[in-house]
Amino acid sequence: MTPARDALTRLGFLTMGFFDPAEPRAGHESTLRLIEFGEQLGFDSAWLRHRHVQFGISSPVAVMAAASQRTDRIELGTAVTPLGVENPFRLAEDLATVDVLSGGRITPGFSTGAPMNFDRYRDAIYPDTAEQENLGYDRLLRLRSFLRGDPIGAAAEAPRRDGIEEFSTRVEPHSAGLADRIWYGAASMRSARWAGENGFRLLTSSVIAGENGTNDFASNQAEQVRAFREVHPDGESARVSQGLVVIPTDNATPSQRARYRDYVDSRSGRVGVPHGPRKLLFAADLLGTAAEIAERLHDDAGFREVDEVAFALPFTLEPDDYTQILGDIAGALGPALGWAPGAHASA
Structure with missing residues (x-):
């Protein structure tokens, strides 16, 4: 059995960036202030959840660009961007541009396959070609190739034109190292293994497929992480980030505690029950003091x-x-898990 990690080395947070559709600027400003605050607290990373045709962040690349100019140290990631709605070539240009502007702090995470709620907007993106689009793993391999600076077909031999315009052989700007900072959001054993075989980092979230014959979320998640590292070139040092909802209440007011309890109770019915043909399992939201949450996490096989x-x-x-x-x-919670701000260099 893989030995447990001794301490938490990197602490991040994830936000969906909800906003009022009648006043979207205020909501986006609130998200940017939250990222600034996270950096002040010492968080190592801030992650943006991607949402289409909803009142959340639809353009995390743009938000990361803005955040990069208001922060100095914190890493900025996506968890996750569904590649089924993206053009890998254009996305590579945008990501590399923001990575250059941020000083190399972008850590993008992706998913492949049909995005969530894809039927709501598929025809708006692919009005005539949806059935011909390949939404699988190859889409991410193409994106990584562009970010690596691999030659892009005929452009490899593109000459100066009329002595004025000069063309590159690769996507520009090129940001060295960005291709090595790609994360893959896997929910199944197959996807976890694929991510490992191809050398990506792994994002494992609060929703995964139940595949080990039990409805226990943590044991299923732990098996996926181990399967990922078994085939990854970096083995046990391959990076994995876990995403769970945690709500410490140490400094919460009574009204906040009541609001948080209502939130957790509204979602508790889905825990421990497989959903749909893929038998999806949901992690429980963790509510309590930092000490109580830390104790539960130390007992969590996935953590x-x-x-x-x-x-x-x-x-x-x-x-x-x-x-x-x-x-x-x-x-409180980070230190209880062994984390300290500034304990590692950005990577």
Whole structure:
């Protein structure tokens, strides 16, 4: 059995960036302030969840670009961008541009296959070619190739034109190292193994496929992480980040605690029950003091396989709630898990 990690080395948080459709600027500003606050608290990373035709972040690359100019150290990631709605060539240009602007702090995460709720907007993206599109793993391999700076077909021999315009053989700008910072969001054993075989980092979230014959979320997650590392070139040092909803209440007001309890109770019915043909399992939201949550995590088989996390913020809370939750994660929960700010170099 793989030995448990001794301490949490990297602490991140994930936000969906909800906004009021009548006033979208305010919501996006709130997200940017939250990222700034996270950096001040010492968080190692801030992650943006991608949402299409919803009142959340639809363009995380643009938000990361803005955040890169308001922060200095914190890594900025996506968890995850569904590649089924992206053009890998154009996305490579955008990501590399933002990575250059950020000083090499972009850590993008992706998923492949049909995106969530794809039927709602598929025809808007592919009105005539949806059936011909390959939405599988190859899409991510193409993106990585572009980010690596591999030659792009005929452009490899593109000459100066009329002595004025000069063409590159690769996607520009090129940001060295970005291709090595790609994460893959896997929910199944097959995807976890594929990510490992191809040398990606692994994002494992609060929703995974139940495949080991039990409805226990943690044991299924632990097996996926181990399967990923078994085939990864880096073996046991291959990076895995776990995403769970944690809500420490150490400095919460009574009204906040009541609101958080209502949120957790509204979602508790889905825990421990397989959903749909893929038998999807949902992790329980963790609510309590930092000490109580740390004790539960130390007993969690999935958490024992990782040494970095991207704790997901609950949906649709108020800015003051997120400030309190982030403050308690960085000030109490992280240290209880062995984390200290600035304990590693950005990578």
